[in-house]
Amino acid sequence: MIGIIGKVLLSLSFLTGVASLFVYFQSARNDDEKMLKIGNWLFGLKGLFLTAASSLLIYLLFTHQFQYYYVFNYTSLDLQAKYLFSAFYGGQEGSFMIWIIFSWLFGFGLMKWVREPFKAPVLFFMALTQVFLLSMILGWNIWDIKIGSSPFRTLAEEMPNAPFIQSNPNFVPADGSGLNDLLKSPWMMIHPPILFTGFALMTIPYCFAMAALWKQKYNEWVGPALPWTLSANVI
Numbered sequence: 001m002i003g004i005i006g007k008v009l010l011s012l013s014f015l016t017g018v019a020s021l022f023v024y025f026q027s028a029r030n031d032d033e034k035m036l037k038i039g040n041w042l043f044g045l046k047g048l049f050l051t052a053a054s055s056l057l058i059y060l061l062f063t064h065q066f067q068y069y070y071v072f073n074y075t076s077l078d079l080q081a082k083y084l085f086s087a088f089y090g091g092q093e094g095s096f097m098i099w100i101i102f103s104w105l106f107g108f109g110l111m112k113w114v115r116e117p118f119k120a121p122v123l124f125f126m127a128l129t130q131v132f133l134l135s136m137i138l139g140w141n142i143w144d145i146k147i148g149s150s151p152f153r154t155l156a157e158e159m160p161n162a163p164f165i166q167s168n169p170n171f172v173p174a175d176g177s178g179l180n181d182l183l184k185s186p187w188m189m190i191h192p193p194i195l196f197t198g199f200a201l202m203t204i205p206y207c208f209a210m211a212a213l214w215k216q217k218y219n220e221w222v223g224p225a226l227p228w229t230l231s232a233n234v235i
Contacts, residue, residue: 002056002059002060002065002152003060003068003152003153003154004152005056006053006056006057006060006150006151006152007139007150007152009049009050009052009053009056010049010050010053010134010137010138010139010150010152011138011140012049013046013047013049013050013053013134014046014131014134014135014138016042016045016046016049017042017043017046017127017130017131017134018131019042020039020042020043020046020127021124021127021128021131023035023036023038023039023042024036024039024043024120024121024123024124024127025124027039027120027124028120028121028124028211028214028215031116031117031120035120036119036120036123039120039123039127040111040123043104043107043111043123043127044108046104046127046130047100047101047104047105047107050097050100050101050104050134051101053097053152054088054097054098054101056152057070057088057094057097057151057152058085058088060152061074061075061084061085061087061088062081062084062085064077064176066155066172066173066174066175066176067154067155067156067170067171067172067173068151068152068153068154068155069153069154069155069157069158069159070091070093070094070151070152070153071176072155072173072176072177073091073176073177074087074090074091074094074176074177074178074179074180075087075176075178075179076175076176076177076178076179077175077176078178079178079179082186082189083179083183083184083189085189086179086183086188086189086192087179087183089192089193089196090179090180090183091151092136092149093136093137093149093150093151094151095192095196096133096134096136096137097137097151098192098193098196099133099196099199099200100130100133100134102193102196102197102199102200103126103129103130103133103200103203104130105200106126106200106201106203106204107123107126107127107130110122110123110126110204110207111123114224115224117215117217118208118211118212118215118217118220118221118224121207121210121211121214121215122204122207122208122211123207124211125206125207125210125211126203126204126207129203129206129207134148135147135148136148136149137149137150137151138150139152139153155171155173156169156170156171194235197235198232198235201228201231201232201235202229202232204225204228204229204232205225205228205229205232208221208224208225208228209221209225
Protein backbone atom coordinates (compact mmCIF):
# COMPACT_ATOMS: atom_id res chain seq x y z
CA MET A 1 0.00 0.00 0.00
CA ILE A 2 2.82 2.41 0.88
CA GLY A 3 4.47 1.67 -2.44
CA ILE A 4 1.27 2.53 -4.30
CA ILE A 5 0.99 5.82 -2.40
CA GLY A 6 4.62 6.57 -3.24
CA LYS A 7 4.02 5.94 -6.94
CA VAL A 8 0.93 8.17 -6.86
CA LEU A 9 2.89 10.96 -5.18
CA LEU A 10 5.64 10.73 -7.81
CA SER A 11 3.02 10.84 -10.56
CA LEU A 12 1.35 13.87 -8.99
CA SER A 13 4.73 15.57 -8.68
CA PHE A 14 5.42 14.95 -12.36
CA LEU A 15 1.99 16.14 -13.48
CA THR A 16 2.11 19.34 -11.40
CA GLY A 17 5.62 19.89 -12.76
CA VAL A 18 4.30 19.64 -16.32
CA ALA A 19 1.46 22.01 -15.40
CA SER A 20 3.90 24.55 -13.93
CA LEU A 21 5.97 24.27 -17.11
CA PHE A 22 2.98 25.20 -19.25
CA VAL A 23 1.97 28.08 -16.95
CA TYR A 24 5.51 29.50 -16.81
CA PHE A 25 5.67 29.35 -20.60
CA GLN A 26 2.47 31.36 -20.89
CA SER A 27 3.70 33.86 -18.30
CA ALA A 28 7.04 34.33 -20.06
CA ARG A 29 5.44 34.69 -23.48
CA ASN A 30 2.75 37.15 -22.41
CA ASP A 31 4.48 38.85 -19.43
CA ASP A 32 1.54 37.73 -17.31
CA GLU A 33 2.13 38.27 -13.59
CA LYS A 34 -0.98 36.31 -12.61
CA MET A 35 0.16 33.25 -14.52
CA LEU A 36 3.57 33.56 -12.88
CA LYS A 37 1.99 33.33 -9.43
CA ILE A 38 -0.02 30.27 -10.47
CA GLY A 39 3.17 28.70 -11.79
CA ASN A 40 4.91 29.37 -8.48
CA TRP A 41 2.12 27.61 -6.59
CA LEU A 42 2.31 24.61 -8.91
CA PHE A 43 6.10 24.57 -8.59
CA GLY A 44 5.78 24.51 -4.81
CA LEU A 45 3.13 21.79 -4.89
CA LYS A 46 5.31 19.63 -7.11
CA GLY A 47 8.10 19.72 -4.54
CA LEU A 48 5.74 18.93 -1.67
CA PHE A 49 4.55 15.79 -3.46
CA LEU A 50 8.14 14.72 -4.06
CA THR A 51 9.13 15.44 -0.46
CA ALA A 52 6.25 13.28 0.75
CA ALA A 53 7.33 10.48 -1.60
CA SER A 54 10.91 10.79 -0.33
CA SER A 55 9.70 10.54 3.26
CA LEU A 56 7.83 7.35 2.42
CA LEU A 57 10.94 5.86 0.81
CA ILE A 58 13.01 6.70 3.90
CA TYR A 59 10.33 5.05 6.04
CA LEU A 60 10.54 1.88 3.92
CA LEU A 61 14.33 1.88 4.32
CA PHE A 62 14.21 2.26 8.09
CA THR A 63 11.52 -0.40 8.54
CA HIS A 64 13.40 -2.96 6.40
CA GLN A 65 10.59 -3.63 3.96
CA PHE A 66 12.62 -5.87 1.69
CA GLN A 67 9.72 -6.65 -0.63
CA TYR A 68 10.68 -3.37 -2.33
CA TYR A 69 13.62 -3.75 -4.67
CA TYR A 70 15.26 -0.45 -3.67
CA VAL A 71 15.19 -1.40 0.02
CA PHE A 72 16.44 -4.92 -0.70
CA ASN A 73 19.21 -3.73 -3.00
CA TYR A 74 20.71 -1.03 -0.76
CA THR A 75 20.06 -2.00 2.86
CA SER A 76 20.37 -4.90 5.28
CA LEU A 77 19.33 -5.64 8.86
CA ASP A 78 22.81 -4.97 10.26
CA LEU A 79 23.08 -1.51 8.71
CA GLN A 80 23.40 1.37 11.18
CA ALA A 81 20.71 4.06 11.17
CA LYS A 82 23.04 6.70 9.71
CA TYR A 83 23.77 4.44 6.76
CA LEU A 84 20.13 3.52 6.37
CA PHE A 85 19.51 7.21 5.75
CA SER A 86 22.41 7.49 3.30
CA ALA A 87 20.94 4.47 1.47
CA PHE A 88 18.18 6.87 0.42
CA TYR A 89 20.58 8.39 -2.10
CA GLY A 90 22.64 5.20 -2.49
CA GLY A 91 20.86 4.31 -5.73
CA GLN A 92 20.07 6.17 -8.91
CA GLU A 93 16.40 6.78 -8.12
CA GLY A 94 17.09 8.24 -4.68
CA SER A 95 19.90 10.36 -6.12
CA PHE A 96 17.48 11.86 -8.62
CA MET A 97 15.01 12.55 -5.81
CA ILE A 98 17.50 14.45 -3.63
CA TRP A 99 18.76 16.33 -6.70
CA ILE A 100 15.24 17.46 -7.59
CA ILE A 101 14.49 18.47 -4.00
CA PHE A 102 17.60 20.67 -3.82
CA SER A 103 16.73 22.26 -7.19
CA TRP A 104 13.20 22.82 -5.95
CA LEU A 105 14.47 24.63 -2.85
CA PHE A 106 16.73 26.85 -4.95
CA GLY A 107 13.69 27.57 -7.11
CA PHE A 108 12.21 29.56 -4.23
CA GLY A 109 15.35 31.71 -4.27
CA LEU A 110 14.79 32.32 -7.97
CA MET A 111 11.21 33.38 -7.27
CA LYS A 112 12.42 35.94 -4.75
CA TRP A 113 15.60 37.35 -6.24
CA VAL A 114 15.32 37.09 -10.02
CA ARG A 115 13.82 40.13 -11.70
CA GLU A 116 12.08 40.66 -15.02
CA PRO A 117 12.51 39.97 -17.86
CA PHE A 118 14.20 36.79 -16.64
CA LYS A 119 12.01 35.52 -13.80
CA ALA A 120 9.37 33.56 -15.75
CA PRO A 121 11.77 32.22 -18.43
CA VAL A 122 14.34 31.14 -15.83
CA LEU A 123 11.68 29.36 -13.77
CA PHE A 124 10.37 27.75 -16.97
CA PHE A 125 13.76 26.16 -17.66
CA MET A 126 14.18 25.19 -14.01
CA ALA A 127 10.81 23.45 -14.15
CA LEU A 128 11.83 21.81 -17.44
CA THR A 129 14.96 20.26 -15.89
CA GLN A 130 12.92 19.00 -12.95
CA VAL A 131 10.26 17.44 -15.18
CA PHE A 132 13.03 15.67 -17.09
CA LEU A 133 14.57 14.30 -13.87
CA LEU A 134 11.14 13.29 -12.53
CA SER A 135 10.52 11.30 -15.70
CA MET A 136 13.49 9.14 -14.70
CA ILE A 137 11.75 7.90 -11.53
CA LEU A 138 8.14 7.63 -12.70
CA GLY A 139 8.01 3.93 -13.46
CA TRP A 140 5.10 4.34 -15.88
CA ASN A 141 4.39 1.56 -18.36
CA ILE A 142 2.45 2.89 -21.35
CA TRP A 143 1.82 0.09 -23.83
CA ASP A 144 5.35 -1.24 -24.46
CA ILE A 145 7.10 1.95 -23.39
CA LYS A 146 8.60 2.20 -19.92
CA ILE A 147 9.14 5.71 -18.57
CA GLY A 148 11.66 5.72 -15.74
CA SER A 149 12.21 3.31 -12.85
CA SER A 150 10.24 3.88 -9.68
CA PRO A 151 12.03 3.53 -6.32
CA PHE A 152 8.77 1.98 -5.09
CA ARG A 153 8.82 -1.00 -7.43
CA THR A 154 8.64 -4.38 -5.75
CA LEU A 155 10.88 -7.40 -6.21
CA ALA A 156 8.10 -9.04 -8.19
CA GLU A 157 7.96 -6.05 -10.55
CA GLU A 158 11.74 -5.91 -10.92
CA MET A 159 12.35 -9.65 -11.34
CA PRO A 160 9.08 -11.20 -12.56
CA ASN A 161 10.88 -14.19 -14.12
CA ALA A 162 12.91 -15.12 -11.05
CA PRO A 163 12.06 -18.69 -9.92
CA PHE A 164 11.40 -17.65 -6.32
CA ILE A 165 8.94 -14.98 -7.53
CA GLN A 166 7.18 -17.36 -9.90
CA SER A 167 6.73 -19.91 -7.11
CA ASN A 168 5.71 -17.26 -4.56
CA PRO A 169 4.74 -13.80 -5.92
CA ASN A 170 4.48 -12.47 -2.34
CA PHE A 171 8.00 -13.57 -1.39
CA VAL A 172 9.76 -11.24 1.07
CA PRO A 173 13.51 -11.79 1.67
CA ALA A 174 14.68 -12.20 5.25
CA ASP A 175 17.49 -9.71 4.65
CA GLY A 176 18.73 -7.30 2.02
CA SER A 177 21.87 -7.16 -0.10
CA GLY A 178 23.30 -4.34 1.98
CA LEU A 179 24.86 -1.01 1.15
CA ASN A 180 27.92 -0.80 -1.06
CA ASP A 181 30.99 -0.93 1.21
CA LEU A 182 32.36 2.19 -0.44
CA LEU A 183 29.36 4.12 0.91
CA LYS A 184 29.86 2.97 4.52
CA SER A 185 31.81 6.03 5.53
CA PRO A 186 30.83 9.23 7.36
CA TRP A 187 32.35 11.17 4.48
CA MET A 188 30.11 9.41 2.00
CA MET A 189 27.12 10.41 4.11
CA ILE A 190 27.79 14.08 3.40
CA HIS A 191 29.52 13.86 0.02
CA PRO A 192 26.47 13.05 -2.19
CA PRO A 193 24.22 15.76 -0.68
CA ILE A 194 26.96 18.34 -1.18
CA LEU A 195 27.57 17.08 -4.70
CA PHE A 196 23.89 17.29 -5.62
CA THR A 197 23.69 20.76 -4.07
CA GLY A 198 26.37 21.78 -6.56
CA PHE A 199 24.51 20.06 -9.41
CA ALA A 200 21.32 21.91 -8.48
CA LEU A 201 23.11 25.26 -8.32
CA MET A 202 24.86 24.64 -11.62
CA THR A 203 21.46 24.24 -13.28
CA ILE A 204 20.68 27.91 -12.59
CA PRO A 205 23.30 29.48 -14.93
CA TYR A 206 21.99 27.17 -17.65
CA CYS A 207 18.45 28.43 -16.98
CA PHE A 208 19.64 32.05 -17.21
CA ALA A 209 21.51 31.37 -20.45
CA MET A 210 18.51 29.69 -22.07
CA ALA A 211 16.20 32.46 -20.85
CA ALA A 212 18.57 35.05 -22.37
CA LEU A 213 18.47 33.24 -25.72
CA TRP A 214 14.68 33.09 -25.56
CA LYS A 215 14.26 36.77 -24.69
CA GLN A 216 17.21 37.88 -26.87
CA LYS A 217 18.89 39.54 -23.89
CA TYR A 218 22.36 38.31 -24.73
CA ASN A 219 24.40 40.32 -22.23
CA GLU A 220 22.08 41.28 -19.37
CA TRP A 221 21.86 37.75 -17.93
CA VAL A 222 25.52 37.47 -16.92
CA GLY A 223 25.28 39.72 -13.85
CA PRO A 224 22.19 38.07 -12.29
CA ALA A 225 23.57 34.58 -12.99
CA LEU A 226 27.05 35.25 -11.59
CA PRO A 227 26.30 34.78 -7.84
CA TRP A 228 24.62 31.44 -8.54
CA THR A 229 27.55 30.36 -10.74
CA LEU A 230 30.13 31.30 -8.10
CA SER A 231 28.12 29.49 -5.40
CA ALA A 232 27.96 26.35 -7.53
CA ASN A 233 31.73 26.43 -8.07
CA VAL A 234 32.38 26.88 -4.34
CA ILE A 235 30.22 23.85 -3.55
